[in-house]
Amino acid sequence: MKMKTMACGAAAAACILLLGCAGSRPSKASQYKFTFDGEQFLIRSIYSENRAERQNELIGSGFLAVDRDQDRILDYILFGKTGLGEAQHAYEYGLAEIEKTSGLRVIEPQVERYTLEDGTYRYEIKSFRPPQIRPFNEFIVTEKNGLVSSDTFVFIDRGADGTIDEVSKGTATLEKFQPRYTEALKTGLRDDRLSRIDQTIVVKKR
Numbered sequence: 327m328k329m330k331t332m333a334c335g336a337a338a339a340a341c342i343l344l345l346g347c348a349g350s351r352p353s354k355a356s357q358y359k360f361t362f363d364g365e366q367f368l369i370r371s372i373y374s375e376n377r378a379e380r381q382n383e384l385i386g387s388g389f390l391a392v393d394r395d396q397d398r399i400l401d402y403i404l405f406g407k408t409g410l411g412e413a414q415h416a417y418e419y420g421l422a423e424i425e426k427t428s429g430l431r432v433i434e435p436q437v438e439r440y441t442l443e444d445g446t447y448r449y450e451i452k453s454f455r456p457p458q459i460r461p462f463n464e465f466i467v468t469e470k471n472g473l474v475s476s477d478t479f480v481f482i483d484r485g486a487d488g489t490i491d492e493v494s495k496g497t498a499t500l501e502k503f504q505p506r507y508t509e510a511l512k513t514g515l516r517d518d519r520l521s522r523i524d525q526t527i528v529v530k531k532r
Contacts (some may be wrong), residue, residue: 438529
């Protein structure tokens, strides 16, 4: 499998909620409540002015999931025992409902990313270094169908140790895409776009 690095293009669409601000500076928050499959959820968008950080949170019954770079993909469960895939379904539904009210603003996510492709897929590795947990990578795979992109799968490498641990979006298996992730990491290290730090492999900061 031969991969080639792609030049970074436009960032994927992301969102921050504009449904009225609550709280005091230096942090602002907007929120939206909705029902999905008979359960109540809340999407909260937070912006920290002093650190220029943004993130979305999905709050359900007994769990809180975080979309660190507001790219419409949940990155991790901060607490609770729900699966990322299950939470992602509710999150996508809630965002679609908010979009109907023109309550979303598109922004450009600020996160380190590395993009490459082969004859079948486009790959993107995004590295996160949140204060609450260990660094982790998101491995995004988009199937190429002629000139039109079709299915997209998202995998999480907890600890950024080179092993994908969970599927957060799509129905693909870890076994199928682990070799592709391993090859993408090797290519990124070879191209000096990724760094090996202690036990982790992450996208270099620019």
